[in-house]
Amino acid sequence: MPTPHEGSGISGRHGPVRAPQGIAGGILLIALAALALWLTRDLDQGTLNSMGPAMLPRWLAIGVGLSGLALIAFAFTREGEPLERWSLRGPFFIILAILAFAVTIRPFSFGGITIPGLGLLVAGPLAIIVGGYASPEARFRDLLILALSLTPFCMLLFGDLLNLPIPVFPQALAELFPADWSQKAVMRVTAAVLVAGAFVVFFTTRGSRKTTIDVADHSGRI
Amino acid sequence: MKKIALALAAVAGLAATGAQAQNYPSRPITMIVPFAAGGPTDVVARIVSDHMSRTLGQQIVIENVAGAGGTTGITRAAQSQPDGYTIMMGHMGTHGAAPALYPNLKYDPTKDFAPIGLAAGTPIVIVAKKDFPATDLKGFLEYLKTNGEKVNMAHAGVGSVSHSTGIFFNSVVKAKPTMVAYRGTGPALNDLMANTVDFMTDQIVNVAPQIQGGNIKAFAIATPERSPVLPNVPTTKEAGLEGYEVSAWNAVFAPKGTPADVVKKLNDALVKSLDDENTRKRLSDLGGVIPTAAERTPESLQKLVESEVARWTPVLKAAGATAE
Amino acid sequence: MGDLLSNLSLGFGVALSLQNLFLAFLGCLVGTLIGVLPGVGPIATIAMLLPITFGFDPTGALIMLAGIYYGAQYGGSTTAILVNIPGEATSVVTALDGHEMARQGRAGVALGIAAIGSFFAGTVATLVIAALGAPLTKLALIFGPTEYFSLMVMGLVFAVVLARGSILKAIAMILVGVLLSTVGLDLETGEERMTFGLPFLSDGIDFAVLAMGIFGIAEIMRNLDHTEHRDVVRQAIGRLLPNKEDFKQSYKPVMRGTLIGAILGILPGNGAVLGPFASYTLEKKIAKDPRRFGRGAIEGVAGPESANNAGAQTSFIPLLTLGIPPNAVMALMVGAMTIHGIIPGPQVMTKNPTLFWGMIASMWVGNLMLLVINLPMIGLWVRLLKVPYRLLFPAILMFCCIGIYSINSLPTDVMFIALFGLVGYTLIKFGFEPAPMLLGFVLGKLMEENLRRALILSRGSLETFIERPVSAGLLAVAALLLIVALLPSIRKGRDEVFTE
Structure with a gap:
């Protein structure tokens, strides 16, 4: 069991969360993916024959979102870094x-x-x-x-x-x-x-x- | 700190209104070129402004403000102080095709400018890969008709000269090739030379060296007369195609409201530059067409802009080409 | 062979004239200067200095402008090593281990090996251009959209290998990078994508803005958090030049990097950006202890820097032999040549042999000058790190603002470095690395465009990527690399999946 870092601002060491940084990163990625999906909602995806402007961004956003989900999942199953202190x-x-x-x-x-x-x-x-x-x-x-x-x-x-x-x-x-x-x-x-x-x-x-x-x-x- | 800023702001605001025309120009003039440095419009601007600087006695500084098919730079220039210290090099795209391509355009090419004069015309050439089955324009048009979508046409991106003139070409000859977009003329030409795409239309300055080198072939030049740079390439009319004469012209504009005597001074400098042997030689080496005396006046430029907007709008709208 | 010698002697006859020597020196000096200034790129400077060259003959003018180009490449590495701000896509990799070396007090060694490696690469590349320039041109024509797409896929795999920590986070960052590259007007249809309706976003995000934000500005914010980090830089200065041991470690990476960079530089679609990444990946993979990479490994500077310079040099091949500019700086060189009455194209070599061979010879002369200018400067640069950080960072901040503004004269660009700085800071805080994201961004645009082009040309058939031999080969290499990169972490067992 790693001991919490000295001076880690937010202590996320209680409960089932074992890698608070992973949770935060995952949420960030999912938010980003959601933003991209929302921004490309009106664009045409097209077909392989003539790809529309939305095809690639949409699939990328899904990929980013899935990475975010995986990060969150891992945060419950294995130890990771705590959140660092933020200075404003x-x-x-x-x-x-x-x-x-x-x-x-x-x-x-x-x-x-x-x-x-x-x-x-x-x-x-x-x-x-x-x-x-x-x-x-x-x-x-x-x-x-x-x-x-x-x-x-x-x-x-x-x-x-x-x-x-x-x-x-x-x-x-x-x-x-x-x-x-x-x-x-x-x-x-x-x-x-x-x-x-x-x-x-x-x-x-x-x-x-x-x-x-x-x-x-x-x-x-x- | 805030107080100083406010005071400075007030002084700057006052001073800007009191621009004087009689000792114009008393400081360097900025010419906004709405494209990246090194492109055809930039080259024309630099060649023409070099001699203009000497006539005016003040340096003309080229500022490249690229973006959105040139409309970013022109928008900025149009909104600058109409004191003659900010002028711009507009072209067929920014002052002809733009209103059709950009529905949210922040300027009106026919109303928001004080035209100075036409600087140079750069003719459009119809070129194809060197393995193309046809040998002349007739055969080419024939091939386009029978093969329809099987033919691949390259262009340098929505809003580029090759895109607009290509759409225009397709509408004149009623062809429907598959359009393949590139970022700029360079990569498009590269794939044309590699026989990856079939044909394109572009400015003579970009394609002439490759035609002379035998890497691609030219079917026709879209001007009333042949170009000395490509003496063996027939005009579209000679080759039997009516109604396709286009040129990616470049012209100098000032923002609307620029004093008449400043416009006159700038026009005089432009005319002198176009009469200069050195300027003429450099422009025509590029395949540029130097405007005649009648074409160099602000009035004729205004007419040109009006006719170009009227020509491009229906063509591009019909093709559904917009860059929102 | 006899031809080559007579051509080279013709070239050196031109390049060694007093005027041209002076112009090459001036170009290299100005280039180094602007390269060192964060943000100010060679494009803005060459554009501004064009009118000055009107007075010279075309050969002299082009020698000077070319000097600015490779001088800037060189100076850019200095900034990447000293303050972790990569000015060009090609110096992103240098920043990884170079800046780490600087933090360990080995800035002088890093700068020295970068300079010497670059000189070696430049010498080899000059010979390559002189001997094989014309035949190599054909390589440019083999690469169509399909091949480019596969090349970019391979490049993205490099980014996975590049990563230091969690592979999952690296993949996420690459995807984010590619996603960012799709912001702006869609090339095929002209529709706006993810621009929030803001006009200045319609041409996409500028590389320099993104890189300066997530590397430079974020680095400043992070340094202000940790007092201890930056003081390591200041306290120990260490040796100024590499010693025998350093050379022993780096001569092989230099040679490999030169080879990789030289080949990729010939590709007309800006393949040169891949050179440093490819070299870094290779060095990391064949190293006995890959863990040293990212923690100040000298091979991680020597290889990529050589690849960078070799690529910068050989990227002149498509310009000189075909008249096709592979990147924005070369496009500007086309403009410079046209203004001087020389229309670049296949005829330059035969019509203007003095210009062609003079320029090639001057490349070597320029490289030598860069070495002469830069080696004595290392002491000066290293001393710069002794300035107290509370005074150094406001100065860097102002230089960043001026540099970014000078690219497009857009205040919005300046604002964006603040935004990306905050993004970069957040990413660092959440344990993400910015380098894979930047590589994804650089390759993303090229990748999407070429994918769509290839599919249009194949009329929607994905088989085109396997049917074409070059493309199939590149994809196979990419797959192999990915497996090699993932295997060790998979073998380590479930608990450590996705951590290297």
Whole structure:
């Protein structure tokens, strides 16, 4: 008999269930299969001679569902892994950061709300700072410096060097500059300003570390 | 953070309305090509825009936004600011066949655009595997009639040029071959060369090298005149087939509401590009047909779009071809 | 033979000109750079750099673009090993054991063996193309829809062997992968399938989006759970280059991988994606202790990496000799050639011998340059792992977002990596492995299309798969492999069925 894992969040060790992970996985697969079957309900299955669009997805979904059932069945007959502990903080902030990037990089409208395209200038730091909080060890100052130095690096790398068509800054910013300035000149100046900002933050806040306590720092790092 | 975002949003919104036309263009222009880079439309766009950039004094940046037979890219371009900084390369599919193929299309090819001008026509060629029993178009049509569904016709997927023009061909000659779909022209041509499928219709740029190399045979070219790239291939009319003249044309459009003087500037640049020796040579090496002076105006492009929509809609609807 | 020598000397005459050497170097450098950046693929970069090449002669331009292509393949492996984000279908396998090696402090060894294996594979593949390119073209024409379907079935069996844990879970993941690949417009009828009516799903799910989500983003979420995992990476750095023992373990896998990759690369329907998987399967099956695989086995990096590079190289054969592009990057090369006034097709070899042989010779030159560029960089990459994870992961996150956005300029793609990240995290938590799912996804589309095509052509007769000799042979191999994979677990008795 294996002993339950240390720190396994949900304890599924009581009763007939011997592999809680198998149950959860099985349910997930069956749900997925049901979703696929429901989504393809209106499509034609066709014949072997001319297969319809639904034939393969439907059979695959049935296969997925059967695998799910088998997993559940096995969960009662033999020992398996317990469920691992879930952390919510990591996924939450990571997803939030990616979504923040997605809605700000170019004009985006959803329902009645329209967000103007703010470009990499805003989307990049947003992703870094919001994403950074996924770790309990996050410090705002460090993330700010990282954002202020990595964003101009990416602006120059992707916009200038690789020439990828990625929006770099809001159009409004370009109009603050003299009209005869080229897009690239504006980009370079903006990047320089950001880097300068990074230096300013770095030097002006050097002593103020004490405010954050490394609660989660038990990893043996120097 | 939120406050800054809101302020920025307000500034951006204000600035966008105040676009000025007289010193246009003052920054790079984005040309949306609604297909993957490297395809025929992309190649035409790059060749034509290269010289246009020099006339306009600003770089034209090609942005490939592929998807849903080109309608994803065109939808985005149609909804962008009509300031002349976003233009697009439309083609027979996006501005002719799309309304019939996509019932939920978010734009109307005849109403939602400011046409700039026609860039190039790419003729359609009827090609078959090299072991095909017939030697000319007459024999081919004969064979199609007697063998019906036994004949396999390849196409590059619903919504592709070879699909639309193939359906059109079948309706003109009243043939009912079995349709075999491929993802793109490459794999379809490969199976044509391997004698796995029997025939297809596609753009000259895709098939010409294989015809010249003797890997496949061509029955006819669907244009009024023969192409210098394939001088031995007769036109459909010469070969005795009336009513099948199609070209996968490419044309430059701007979103509706683009100022008239901006349209004029872009059209001038396009016309100059099409007069350039280098551009002409590169286009005609591909088998492209360079539009005449009369065909290059925005007005004639508008007429072309209207006539193309009118031509494709009944043909494709009758064949039941939709990509919902 | 004399022909080959004179052709090669013609080629090297072209490739070794100062301008072309410089362009090959530039291409390899840019390629490595974009390959390392997660998400940014060679397609977007080559498309953007096309206008720059207008100024060069066609040969120089194509040499540079080809350099970007194999440079990117190379750089992609670096990211797969260091941060477990496979940028291309072909580096999924590298991530399995390569990243595990990095976690054990052997990132340098993994990168080194990948670089050296790739160079060997590149050299052999160049010779293969030069000597056998034209005759091998015929192989491309033997493979019709029926044969492709059988090949893909064999590939899916590889995925079962690939799995580390429960075989039942692996099969479920493969099925899910194939199911995901059917999302989007149906190719034959144009009907929407499982798209929820969302327009951006109508072309299906992008491989890079799925891979980055379930590998890259999910990996970040998982690392944030376990502090101990990532610190192993940071603490022990270990040797930077492989030693004699490592070479002894890997030279055979490198040779086998090269052979497999080179053959599969010639197939026009993107058979090259199978190369690394096939090589990994082979190595795992013939290894004395298959349990080491997935836990940092050097053979699991050496073989697939060689197969990957050999395949990348030989996939130029259908392009150069037939004018048929086997994958999206090659399609772009077709575009590049046409823009430069060379229409790819069977005539290129005779009409433009300097271009044809110059490109082939430059492939070897490019491989050499990649070795020269990359070996010194290993130290730098390994040091990157020393950056505290709380700062490293936000940076990776931003690079992922930018990279994915640059593929299609679609914010929805960026949102999807978040969704798939969550899916991947859930799968890991439930004990499923993402790799078989990704392989199922890659092969699924090709499999369904070719199945339907084959059945249309055979007018519904399933016998077509056994009647055609090549197809029958492939299916027999697949059946055999499946039995070999399942037997040990069946023999172990009822209690452990479906666990390896």
